[in-house]
Amino acid sequence: MGYQEKKSSALLQETLAAAGFAVKAGVAEIPTAFVASWGQGKPVIGILGEFDSLPGLSQDAVPERKPVVAGAPGHGCGHNLLGAGGALAAVSIKDYLAAHHLPGTVRYYGTPAEEGGSGKVYMVRAGLFADVDAVLHWHPGDSNTVTTGDGMLAVITAKFEFHGLASHAAAAPEKGRSALDGLMIMSTAVEYLREHVPSATRIHYIVTKGGAAPNIVPDDAELFLYARHPSMTVLNGIWERILKCAKGAATATETTVDVRIVSSDSNIINNAPLSERMYRNFTEIGGLTYTPAEQAFAEKLFPLLPAGTTARLGSERTVRPLEREREEGGGASTDVGDVSWTVPTMGITAATWVPGTPAHSWYATATSGMAIGQDGMVLASKVLAVTAEDLFTDPALVAAAKADFAQRMEGVKYESKIPANQKPPLDYRNSSR
DSSP: OTTOOHHHHHHHHHHHHHTTOEEEESGGGOTTOEEEEEEESSOEEEEEEOOOOBTTOOOOSSSSOOOSSTTOOBOTTOHHHHHHHHHHHHHHHHHHHHHHTOOEEEEEEEOOOTTTSOHHHHHHHTTTTTTOSEEEEEEEESSOEEESSTTBOEEEEEEEEEEOBOOBTTTOGGGOBOHHHHHHHHHHHHHHHGGGSOTTOEEEEEEEEOOSOTTBOOSEEEEEEEEEESOHHHHHHHHHHHHHHHHHHHHHHTOEEEEEEEEEEOOOOOOHHHHHHHHHHHHHHOOOOOOHHHHHHHHHHGGGSOTTOOOOTTGGGSOOOOOOOOSSOOSBOOTHHHHHTTSOEEEEEEEOSOTTOOSSSHHHHHHHTSHHHHHHHHHHHHHHHHHHHHHHHOHHHHHHHHHHHHHHTTTOOOOOSSOTTOOOOTTTTSOOO
16 A cells, blocks of 8 residues: 555566666655656656555455455555556657667656555655656546546645543543544534535545543544645635634634644646647557457446446447546546646546446456456557657657646646645554554
């Protein structure tokens, strides 16, 4: 899982080094983060790779629920494919540059802890993208799409820890100050806040600590909250109101509250020239055609998918029309957004999952571990490699991407919500703090 991906990071580093890349490991104070480079001079084109898994999604590569190890992590977001596919693209680009004696640098970024750990934010902060001309990326999915930013939301996550006074809940309740009461009043205030925020806002939370026993007034309680919106600028304002809910709850219950930012990812900034070129390449390459064995797997899994999907088997063979600009996204968040605020960035999703498969599910883990996922990964690698080829051979495309980026960022300042002095939370997956 996030920041613990020692085996995956090491394997990717060894593979890229064997292909001739110079590897710098442990960058940005993250043991599993690395940068692998080949070539010299301009342009510098970056390829992103992720490799963290998700808790509780262990699953065999079969079309029925069958954990490999019950309760263990699994690749329910397909990052096993994402990291390997990015590496395949990087090596392919290197081979192309070498064969044609072309100048330029291809750089693979091994980026840990995308799932709630904001690994790329710390890599951006360390200046690792400062000299990059463009960045390409991809993500597993249930369709073939150029991701212009639609569906990606800015996010801020934090743990709100309330502190009170313990006492006997029956014999001396007046002496206690319940941290749990503070937590519950905050959560109630957040519920009322939902009516007064933009409709695209998402707020969700869990209680990670609620007390030791019913007959002890809790002196410690913790709420873990995510807030999202398509615009980081708007989200910053919403976040200030959430902080007021916490402070008001603490005042009302005579407790105190500590707020610790866990992660924060910006929304993705679109880039029209890159999206147009990537879409052209994707449609020329085409979608995915199942083998008979893959078709049989898909037909067994599809009826088990959650009700309500509008996807249909066969849609994996096509590439969705390009949505050039879209103001309001759907639901997910990614630290790719922070890279896109720093350098022209563009990506795709490839149909590595059976159509209709939700991310972060055992259905996704199952398909990510078998041939459908692997063939979709190769498809994504082709699109990344061909688009990178265009960037290396067409200076006008690089210039257009930079001009579009400059126009979109005019008057806008990138600033992460993660405090500037905060170190990467290397233990965020195995600690309540």
